[in-house]
Amino acid sequence: MKRMIVLGQPNAGKTLFTLNFAAYLDLESVTINFTNYERGCYSKTLSIAEAKSLLVSDTAHHTRDIQTLTLTLPWGKGEKQFELVDTTGLTDGINHDEEIRRAMAQTLRFMRQADIIFHLLDCARIAKVGLLKGIGEIDYQIAQFGQLKRGYLILANKIDLPNAKDGLEKIIQEFPGNRIIRISALTQKGFKEVKNYAKKLL
Numbered sequence: 001m002k003r004m005i006v007l008g009q010p011n012a013g014k015t016l017f018t019l020n021f022a023a024y025l026d027l028e029s030v031t032i033n034f035t036n037y038e039r040g041c042y043s044k045t046l047s048i049a050e051a052k053s054l055l056v057s058d059t060a061h062h063t064r065d066i067q068t069l070t071l072t073l074p075w076g077k078g079e080k081q082f083e084l085v086d087t088t089g090l091t092d093g094i095n096h097d098e099e100i101r102r103a104m105a106q107t108l109r110f111m112r113q114a115d116i117i118f119h120l121l122d123c124a125r126i127a128k129v130g131l132l133k134g135i136g137e138i139d140y141q142i143a144q145f146g147q148l149k150r151g152y153l154i155l156a157n158k159i160d161l162p163n164a165k166d167g168l169e170k171i172i173q174e175f176p177g178n179r180i181i182r183i184s185a186l187t188q189k190g191f192k193e194v195k196n197y198a199k200k201l202l
């Protein structure tokens with residue numbers, strides 16, 4: 001089964017994207033497999049609404065486990081399963097909180113094992129704080145690592161917010177030659193394109 005991993009800085013919208021993408025594929029509930037570096041693995045089945053209220057937050061570093069969903073896409077006359085893996089936000093430098101450091105290390109381990117990388121960037125934040133602060137060294141490293149994978153896709157998120165288009169232009173400038181899809185994890189804008197991209201790589 002192909003594994004697609006969702007990477008990016010804290011608050012980029014990884015968890016909302018993961019859950020709303022499952023909703024876009026017509027799921028009303030999801031079974032999420034949580035992998036915690038200390039507590040190991042466990043799973044929970046939640047409605048999408050419950051999962052969003054529990055797992056999405058505007059507080060950075062809300063996600064500290066690897067959260068894996070198994071989803072299906074139509075494929076030929078049947079369908080094919082794939083894993084969509086939500087991760088801990090990655091940042092430049094060394095975080096003072098040990099739990100976050102370990103969670104980030106776990107994300108990097110999962111990144112190596114993934115087949116396809118979905119790299120989320122927050123267009124609205126980049127427009128607000130500028131290129132230097134909005135796109136981190138970590139984002140350039142993810143992009144470089146992505147070139148080694150079967151699929152690497154930049155998801156320019158939060159396109160529904162004011163001024164986000166300025167951020168999108170900066171992303172296009174900084175990552176030339178990469179496939180970039182503008183999305184809103186909130187409104188599901190751009191999800192059709194993401195689905196078509198994912199289907200080709202199954």
Ligand SMILES: Nc1nc2c(ncn2[C@@H]2O[C@H](COP(=O)(O)OP(=O)(O)OP(=O)(O)O)[C@@H](O)[C@H]2O)c(=O)[nH]1
Binds near residue numbers: 056059062064088
């Ligand atoms: N307007 C808007 N808000 C969004 C969008 N995507 C995410 N958000 C909001 O941004 C905040 C962070 O979203 P999360 O999905 O929790 O972000 P994350 O990348 O998983 O963050 P960490 O788990 O901390 O790494 C939440 O308040 C979301 O509601 C979007 O496309 N548009």
Ligand SMILES: [Mg+2]
Binds near residue numbers: 015062063
């Ligand atoms: Mg999250």
